[in-house]
Amino acid sequence: MDRLPVDPACQPGGHLLATLDLGFRRDGDHSRLTRRMHFGPLRVQKALYPEGDATCHAIIVHPPGGVVGGDELRIRAEVEPRAQALLSTPGAAKWYRANGKVSAQQIDLEVHAGGMLEWLPQETIFFNNADVRLDTTVRLAADARYLGCDILCFGRTAHGERFDQGRLRQRTRVLRDGQPLWLEQGTLEGGSAAMRSPLGLAGHTVCASLIAVGPPLGTERMAALREACLQAAAGNGSTGATQMKGLVMVRFLGDSSETARHVMLAAWRLLRPVMLEREAAELRIWNT
Numbered sequence: 001m002d003r004l005p006v007d008p009a010c011q012p013g014g015h016l017l018a019t020l021d022l023g024f025r026r027d028g029d030h031s032r033l034t035r036r037m038h039f040g041p042l043r044v045q046k047a048l049y050p051e052g053d054a055t056c057h058a059i060i061v062h063p064p065g066g067v068v069g070g071d072e073l074r075i076r077a078e079v080e081p082r083a084q085a086l087l088s089t090p091g092a093a094k095w096y097r098a099n100g101k102v103s104a105q106q107i108d109l110e111v112h113a114g115g116m117l118e119w120l121p122q123e124t125i126f127f128n129n130a131d132v133r134l135d136t137t138v139r140l141a142a143d144a145r146y147l148g149c150d151i152l153c154f155g156r157t158a159h160g161e162r163f164d165q166g167r168l169r170q171r172t173r174v175l176r177d178g179q180p181l182w183l184e185q186g187t188l189e190g191g192s193a194a195m196r197s198p199l200g201l202a203g204h205t206v207c208a209s210l211i212a213v214g215p216p217l218g219t220e221r222m223a224a225l226r227e228a229c230l231q232a233a234a235g236n237g238s239t240g241a242t243q244m245k246g247l248v249m250v251r252f253l254g255d256s257s258e259t260a261r262h263v264m265l266a267a268w269r270l271l272r273p274v275m276l277e278r279e280a281a282e283l284r285i286w287n288t
Helices: 219-233 257-275
Strands: 017-027 028-040 044-050 057-063 072-079 085-087 094-097 105-112 114-119 123-128 133-139 145-154 167-176 181-190 206-213 238-244 246-254
Touching: 017 044, 017 057, 017 085, 028 044, 028 057, 028 085, 072 085, 072 114, 105 114, 105 145, 133 145, 145 167, 145 257, 167 206, 181 246, 206 257, 219 238, 219 246, 219 257, 238 257, 246 257
Parallel strands: 017 072, 057 085, 072 105, 085 114, 094 123, 105 133, 114 145, 123 145, 133 167
Antiparallel strands: 017 028, 044 057, 145 206, 167 181, 206 246, 238 246
16 A cells, blocks of 8 residues: 655645545553654644554544545554454544535555454534545455445534535545455535436435445344334434345435434444444444
């Protein structure tokens, strides 16, 4: 995998490139944050152990609080053999109007043999007129385990704003033992027919996805997962769960980021003990 650049110089036009490179290593019964390199306003302040020494929690902080047109964020995390890590964020990510420039985020996650990684950022909000490119790649060893979630909000609906103009280009890849396990990519134009189509957002403003890779779920557990998501949505959106080739995908579509969060956490609570063999301890950072 390519290393992150060591030069944090601004991009043409004065826009910022911020990078973060993290490494986690198993040390006896501990998982430790052994590499923490950052350039620009993107960092992890300290390793946290709210559920014991086996799993290292790292909160990724972007001090500006939002990304303007032309800025680029690059995050890389490597989990060495048998280490366990959980990455999250302290609040919603905000992508502001483009001003004629494309903003980008590149995430590269790699988990070695016997390792486990959870990627659980809080929601992402796209302001009207934002032009954003998101690219996420997850590379897993044959027996590595992964659980990742994304909640996307189009427009600040609480302020009466909708995503009528702008663009999101997104690609998510998951590879296991070098072989493609999942590939999803697409472009969504603000105000386009795709935002209203049943094959797109169906007129809704919030969508969420959770990917889990690990031991397969049985029929009863899949039924329990679907029921848990329905109960969490409480009639305020649509949910679904599918299993294929050792990967479980959970979806939500609706108009509330809070409901999306409830659905994703309900799925995480059920999947974590099975996929990662760890109890679903409360994510305190999501409640701050």
